[in-house]
Amino acid sequence: MKLDQVAVQLYTLRKTCTTASEYGATLKRVREIGYKFIEISGVGAISPEELRSIADNEGLTICGTHEPALTILNEPEKVVEKLQILGCKYTAYPHPAGVDLRDPAQVERLIAALDKAGAVLTQAGLVLCYHNHANEFAHYKGRPVLEAIYAGTRPEHLQAEIDTYWVQAGGANPTEWCAKLSGRLPVLHLKDYAVDEYGTPLFAEIGYGNLDFKAIIAAAETSGCQYFVVEQDTCPADPFVSIQKSLQYIQENLLS
Numbered sequence: 078m079k080l081d082q083v084a085v086q087l088y089t090l091r092k093t094c095t096t097a098s099e100y101g102a103t104l105k106r107v108r109e110i111g112y113k114f115i116e117i118s119g120v121g122a123i124s125p126e127e128l129r130s131i132a133d134n135e136g137l138t139i140c141g142t143h144e145p146a147l148t149i150l151n152e153p154e155k156v157v158e159k160l161q162i163l164g165c166k167y168t169a170y171p172h173p174a175g176v177d178l179r180d181p182a183q184v185e186r187l188i189a190a191l192d193k194a195g196a197v198l199t200q201a202g203l204v205l206c207y208h209n210h211a212n213e214f215a216h217y218k219g220r221p222v223l224e225a226i227y228a229g230t231r232p233e234h235l236q237a238e239i240d241t242y243w244v245q246a247g248g249a250n251p252t253e254w255c256a257k258l259s260g261r262l263p264v265l266h267l268k269d270y271a272v273d274e275y276g277t278p279l280f281a282e283i284g285y286g287n288l289d290f291k292a293i294i295a296a297a298e299t300s301g302c303q304y305f306v307v308e309q310d311t312c313p314a315d316p317f318v319s320i321q322k323s324l325q326y327i328q329e330n331l332l333s
Contacts, residue, residue: 078294078305078333083324084114084140086266086308089316091119097127104135110321111328116264116306117163118143118171125162140304141167141238141264143208146174150190153197153205160203167264167304168198169208169238178215178222188229195234206238206264214247221249232261239297240308241288242268246278251288255296262300265293267323268308280310282319284326294331 085107087094093103100123107115115137117128132139142165144156149170156168170191177183195205213223227237237258241251255262269286271279283290294305307327312319 078298078327078331080111080328080332081113082303082305083112083327084116084304084306085112085320085324086116086118086306088119088143089307089309089312089320092316094119094123095121097121097123097131100128101131101135104132104137106317107320108135108137110317111324112137112307112320114138114140114304116141116143116304116308125159129163139163139165141165141169141206141306143169143171146170146172149194149205153194156194157198157201157203160198161201166202167204167206167236167238169206169264170194171208172210173213178212178217181217184217184222184225185229188226191226192230192234195230199233204236204263205234206236208238208266209240209247210243211247214244214249221247227258227261236264237262238264238266240266240268241290241293242266242270242280242310245270245288252292252296255293255300255302259300262297262302264304264306265297265302266306266308267293267327268310269323280312282309282312282326283307283323284330285322290331 090103094100176187198205209223214221217225244251244254269281269283269288271281271286307323309319
């Protein structure tokens with residue numbers, strides 16, 4: 078993993094990205110900390126043109142986005158238009174909101190819809206990924222739902238954006254999942270998993286939890302990963318301090 082493959086997910090900084098002016102100030106700090114790439118999610122109602130121009134002005138490249146689940150499935154052409162404005166290739170289906178993963182019919186409809194939407198992006202030279210949480214590790218016909226999603230879609234229509242924290246929370250092994258998705262893992266969410274003294278799971282800065290990121294990154298690189306995205310859903314204090322701690326750990330321990 079090289080430094081120019083490391084991004085930060087703006088969902089971590091969502092509270093300081095509610096307006097265009099806040100977004101600009103946030104990106105300035107992100108660049109000063111040392112990141113070169115951003116993934117956009119959780120920002121306010123800022124036009125794609127502004128998102129792109131402000132990022133360009135701050136010397137940051139947008140490497141991907143998360144778009145609303147229903148927009149991806151029902152209006153993929155709108156996603157294509159936005160990504161073309163942003164100048165980025167990747168987006169991710171963020172969460173199966175409103176889908177009952179216990180219902181086989183709903184799971185099958187989701188799989189078919191993802192494949193269909195992904196085909197629209199593929200035709201435009203773009204890539205749809207699937208971002209997992211823990212609930213996709215519920216079993217469906219004897220295997221995790223996430224496995225069924227990838228088995229039921231064509232690789233050229235749906236790639237992976239594995240989230241290391243949520244794989245661990247789902248009772249699976251992040252390293253094994255990175256290896257399993259060889260050739261299908263262009264983006265990886267680096268998110269550490271810790272517990273407090275009571276055993277309550279916590280989001281942690283990279284290197285401050287319990288995940289083996291050396292093994293995870295090695296497996297992801299072998300699988301062809303292009304972007305490694307730092308994300309922390311909640312931070313103990315200032316999220317800018319958290320993303321700086323994560324980047325410092327990466328620079329000192331994980332770069333090749």
